[in-house]
Amino acid sequence: MPRSVVLGPVAVLLVCLLGACDGGVRGVVGGAGVRDPYFPKSGNGGYDVTHYGLTLDYRPGARRLVGEARIAARAEKDLSAFNLDLKGMKVESVEVAGKPARFNRSGDHELTVRPRDDLDAGDVFATVVRYSGVPETITDPDGSEEGWLPTEDGALALGEPTGSMAWFPGNHHPSDKAEYDITIAVPEGLEAVSNGEFRGERRDRGRAVFDWHVSEPMASYVAMVAVGEFQIRRSEAGRLPVFVAVDPDQAAASGEVLDQIPEIMKWAERTFGPYPFSSTGAIVEREDDSGYALETQNRPVFPGAPSVELLVHELVHQWYGNSVTPESWRDMWLNEGFATYAEWLWAEDHGGDSVQDVFDALYEGDYGDAVWAFPPARPPDAARISDSPVYERGAMVLHKIRQAVGDEVFFDILRGWAATRRHGNADTDDFTAYVEKMAPRSPDADLKGTWEEWLYGEGRPGRP
Numbered sequence: 001m002p003r004s005v006v007l008g009p010v011a012v013l014l015v016c017l018l019g020a021c022d023g024g025v026r027g028v029v030g031g032a033g034v035r036d037p038y039f040p041k042s043g044n045g046g047y048d049v050t051h052y053g054l055t056l057d058y059r060p061g062a063r064r065l066v067g068e069a070r071i072a073a074r075a076e077k078d079l080s081a082f083n084l085d086l087k088g089m090k091v092e093s094v095e096v097a098g099k100p101a102r103f104n105r106s107g108d109h110e111l112t113v114r115p116r117d118d119l120d121a122g123d124v125f126a127t128v129v130r131y132s133g134v135p136e137t138i139t140d141p142d143g144s145e146e147g148w149l150p151t152e153d154g155a156l157a158l159g160e161p162t163g164s165m166a167w168f169p170g171n172h173h174p175s176d177k178a179e180y181d182i183t184i185a186v187p188e189g190l191e192a193v194s195n196g197e198f199r200g201e202r203r204d205r206g207r208a209v210f211d212w213h214v215s216e217p218m219a220s221y222v223a224m225v226a227v228g229e230f231q232i233r234r235s236e237a238g239r240l241p242v243f244v245a246v247d248p249d250q251a252a253a254s255g256e257v258l259d260q261i262p263e264i265m266k267w268a269e270r271t272f273g274p275y276p277f278s279s280t281g282a283i284v285e286r287e288d289d290s291g292y293a294l295e296t297q298n299r300p301v302f303p304g305a306p307s308v309e310l311l312v313h314e315l316v317h318q319w320y321g322n323s324v325t326p327e328s329w330r331d332m333w334l335n336e337g338f339a340t341y342a343e344w345l346w347a348e349d350h351g352g353d354s355v356q357d358v359f360d361a362l363y364e365g366d367y368g369d370a371v372w373a374f375p376p377a378r379p380p381d382a383a384r385i386s387d388s389p390v391y392e393r394g395a396m397v398l399h400k401i402r403q404a405v406g407d408e409v410f411f412d413i414l415r416g417w418a419a420t421r422r423h424g425n426a427d428t429d430d431f432t433a434y435v436e437k438m439a440p441r442s443p444d445a446d447l448k449g450t451w452e453e454w455l456y457g458e459g460r461p462g463r464p
Contacts, residue, residue: 030082032110034173037330038382041107042162043173044083047073050124051178052220054168057185057207058192058227060154065089066132069168072178073127079119084111085162086169087147089133096127109165129169136166141383144291151289153247154190154227158294158301161329161385164220174325175425177217185209186227193226193245193283195297214297216277217423219325224296226283237262243281243299250284254305258282264312264346271345272316273415276323276422280315282306295339297322309343316342319418327427332385333376334431337394338414344395359399362392363460371396372460377428393454400450401435405442413438428455 030046053070071084087109094103096115103113111129119125135148135157146163149156157167165172184192185207196214203209214223230245244258261280269275279298287304294301295317302310320342321335344355353361362371370387376394379385402410417434432451439445453461 028078028080029112030077030079032083032107032112034175036173036328038379038385039162039173039329041109042085043176044085044171046077046079046082047075047119047171049073049171049176049178051180052168052170053181055183056167056225058155060150060187060190060227063134063150063155064132065135065148065167067130067168069127069129069131069170071127071129071170073125073171075119075121075123075125077121079115081112081114082119084113084127084129084169085109085165085172086111086129086131087138087165088136089131089166091169092130092132094127094129097125101127111169131169138163138166141381142386143383144386149290151228151285153229154186155225156227156285156289156301157223157225158290158296159221159223160294161221161382164223167225170220172220174219174221174329175327177219177325177423177425179216180212180214180218180223182212182214182223182225183209184212184225184227189229190227191230191232191245193230193243193299195223195299197241197279198243216297216323218297218322222295222297222322224283224294224301226285226301228285230283233258235262237265237280240265240275241279241281243279244283245281245299246284247286247289249286250305254284254302257306257308257311258284260308260311261315264308264315267346267349268312268316268319268342271342271411271414272319273418275318276418277318280318282311282314295321295335309346312346313339313343323423324418324421325425327425327430329382329385330377330379331427332379333390333394333397334426334428336386336391337376337398340391341395341398344399355399355402359396362396363463367392369460375456375458377455397450397454400454401447404445404447404450405435405439406445409438409442409445412441 030044033041034043036042051072055068057066094101094113099116101113101115137145137149138147139145146158147166182194186192188208192210194212196212199211199213201210231248231251233244235242242261246254277298281299283299283301290303293310293314295314300314317339320338326334344358348354371389371392374380374389376389
């Protein structure tokens with residue numbers, strides 16, 4: 001007969017919080033992190049989110065955010081508990097399936113939720129998290145800032161790669177995409193812009209409330225909120241609605257470039273296939289509000305007036321990055337290589353340097369040797385996933401494919417890849433397999449050297 005062990009009350013409480021007091025629990029605790037190669041604690045295992053309903057109230061003077069997140073998800077296995085990513089903020093209550101749930105915080109950003117009733121694999125369940133506080137600005141491994149960025153007249157919320165956990169709880173990894181409804185209350189006189197379609201503005205107890213709806217799947221890192229004084233302009237690119245929000249300080253400088261959105265979209269659809277979302281546009285903040293542009297879904301964000309090339313880059317990300325989303329952060333070149341190559345194609349089609357000229361200049365070192373620091377498909381660490389090899393050498397990989405298969409097949413690959421993986425996720429192996437599948441249409445195509453030397457090889461390949 002085994003020896004009995006008597007636990008004191010503190011030990012019992014600790015064990016229960018960690019999920020051991022199951023009272024006959026059939027499930028297991030969902031994973032804290034999806035083992036991303038560079039951000040292993042990002043995301044969570046055991047469930048798939050299908051919808052976020054975010055209700056936010058922001059007071060710029062105090063920089064205080066009050067939020068309620070309603071998260072619809074499906075259990076992928078039996079669960080007695082699961083994790084959400086939320087950095088900072090005070091969690092006031094959690095409900096699962098309409099019942100109060102226990103929860104605790106651990107690590108840098110883990111919110112562990114224990115439902116009153118166990119979840120079975122296949123269950124669809126709703127979680128409600130109420131929270132508040134001063135959301136944090138997060139410094140990335142590469143030194144850039146994301147999360148909730150206070151601005152002179154409001155705030156800017158940006159998420160790549162992990163910043164969205166600063167302003168709402170969720171499964172914050174690109175492999176789990178969902179639909180969104182985002183409602184933001186702000187002081188009267190300010191605008192609150194987000195992703196998707198504008199559903200309306202109303203007044204509630206002296207606050208201006210803005211409703212936004214995202215009907216297409218969206219990775220949380222391209223979710224955004226911009227609060228401030230904006231000049232709003234609505235137009236159309238063909239039948240596609242265009243929504244532009246510009247800080248008054250940048251209106252004069254950005255007008256001519258933003259007027260080209262319809263032309264860019266027409267060219268992009270001709271080059272890359274049907275646009276994957278229900279609207280497009282741009283948000284232009286002041287130059288010091290963020291240190292970079294970001295391809296936030298439906299309408300990218302720019303720090304100051306963008307160049308035409310930068311506007312092209314971020315709009316083409318809507319196909320490559322936002323619709324076809326990387327399976328992990330190791331696959332970042334599938335975002336940036338494509339968007340960079342789009343810049344080259346735009347220039348080639350509009351009287352600038354040819355793509356071959358740009359390729360040759362990079363190869364010869366006219367812009368330095370940073371492009372050869374590492375293979376685009378194998379960044380050495382999280383601090384390097386936005387370095388030159390991911391962008392420029394990633395684009396060079398695409399040009400090597402073009403050289404191997406010819407223009408007709410290459411542009412079919414660009415359009416077909418965007419269509420085949422529309423609103424999904426993909427990794428580098430998925431892409432190379434797709435190219436190999438298309439390549440037999442070009443009998444002389446030899447892609448082995450492209451993969452071995454350009455995509456995965458160290459240093460500068462032999463002269464092409």
